[in-house]
Amino acid sequence: MMKSSWYSKAKSWLMSGAIAATALAAALSSPVKAQSWDDTVAAAKKEGKVVFYNNLQPNGIEPLLQKFRDKYPEIQTEQIRLGSNPLIERFQTEFNSGRHIADVFITFPDERVTEGMKQGWMAQWTPPELSNFPAGVNQNNMLFTLQYAREAIIWNKGLVKDSEAPKEWADLFDPKWKGKVGMNPPWRSVSIQQIVAFWEDKGFPDAAEKLKANDVRFFEGSGGIIQAVIRGDVRVAELTDLPLNPLLEDGAPIGYVYPKSGTTSSANVAFVAKNAPHPNAARVFLNWLMTKEGQEALQQYGGLSVTRNGIPPLSKLPATSQLSNVVSGEEILTPERQKKIVEHWRTVFGVR
Structure with missing residues (x-):
């Protein structure tokens, strides 16, 4: 009787251990669940800020940013506006010196931007709104053409x-x-x-x-x-x-x-900086620029035709x-x- 009781308990412990080990192995072998877009938005609101480097026409930047703040009042905006050449030079200098200030960057590119893609300037991700654009606007899920001048x-x-x-x-x-x-x-x-x-x-x-x-x-x-x-x-x-x-x-x-x-x-391109101080807010902001509302605002206040499918043309220009x-x-x-x-x-x- 003692032997039978001992044997039953030992068998039970062995089975429990095997189950636990199997569960642990399964957990370790399973891929980490990707962050959902709702999680990204929640994290962006906690970050509470996005820094926008841009070359947009000056009078339109603040109305554009106000539209974004109306949608996401928890996320404040800060912007730096320069011409395309000095803007690229500034970002390049900051990146090379380890100073990471910009979250989202938009400008007319040259070879420095192409080279920057190789050097790690840009986060690789898929904006939820990307499916509403022609395939040609997307470069390696890093660089996105939003407008043309x-x-x-x-x-x-x-x-x-x-x-x-x-x-x-x-x-x-x-x-x-x-x-x-x-x-x-x-x-x-x-x-x-x-x-x-x-x-x-x-x-x-x-x-x-x-x-x-x-x-x-x-x-x-x-x-x-x-x-x-x-x-x-x-x-x-x-x-x-x-x-x-x-x-x-x-x-x-x-x-x-x-x-x-x-x-x-000229293509006006945008990217999320790989070392963005506010990486979630950066993604939320750039994705918003790609929404119907954001593209209409970008066209209205930025003055250039946008690339999203189905957006009407500019009102005064061919x-x-x-x-x-x-x-x-x-x-x-x-x-x-x-x-x-x-x-x-x-x-x-x-x-x-």
């Missing part, structure tokens, strides 16, 4: 008759516009470097010399350019059309043309598909060509 010529309609306004890029070199032409300096903006490359391909390798002879005036960013035209500081200008649609909606006296010889388009000979600026501006263009224009204008 195009290059145009604009003029002050109160000072220049539409019939006399420049219609082609070569018209900007006409001596009748001497001292009256404005543009963003190529050493400041990737999109301007791209249109300069396009000019070269169209037979204007000496555009810098021609514009210097015409006393071109440089202004900082698209916002500075278009305000200079409205004020009459210059009468005509080359413009990345970032601020054009919102000002036309407001009745600004601006005429514009996309030359029939062609123009360049769709890219309606323009003649639109060339991807990224495809024609190689790193070597970019360096050559910047160095040449700096030399011609004596800027170091």
Whole structure:
């Protein structure tokens, strides 16, 4: 009887141990459950902040961010706005020095952004809203194209008759516009470097010399350019059309043309920084920019056509598909060509 009791207990302990061991092995071999989107949103609200590095048109940033805060009042926003070139340079410098400030980054890219993807600048993840976009906007689940800009010529309609306004890029070199032409300096903006490359391909390798002879005036960013035209500081200008649609909606006296010889388009891309101080808030913010509400706000306040399927076109500007000979600026501006263009224009204008 004793032996039977002892044997039964031993058998029970062995079976219990085997069950426990099996359960432990199963637990150890099972993959860790991925964080749900609800968990991400909850964590983002606890973080309570997102830092946004951007090149959006200045007047539209705060209304855009307010729309996001209306949706997520628990998440405050802080933004740094610079032109594309200095913005990329700032992020690169901070990353290389181990200073991680930005959560979400949006700008016109150059090869530094492509190289940054390899160096670990960007978090790899899948935004829940990504399925509503064309496949081409997604690069390795790291970099997402949210908007496109195009290059145009604009003029002050109160000072220049539409019939006399420049219609082609070569018209900007006409001596009748001497001292009256404005543009963003190529050493400041990737999109301007791209249109300069396009000019070269169209037979204007000496555009810098021609514009210097015409006393071109440089202004900082698209916002500075278009305000200079409205004020009459210059009468005509080359413009990345970032601020054009919102000002036309407001009745600004601006005429514009996309030359029939062609123009360049620039992709405005966004990513979540891999070392973001507020990684969950960063994902929530970028995903919101990809929602229908966020894309409509980005188009309305950012002034550029967006990439989400089903969003109506800009109210005052033609769709890219309606323009003649639109060339991807990224495809024609190689790193070597970019360096050559910047160095040449700096030399011609004596800027170091």
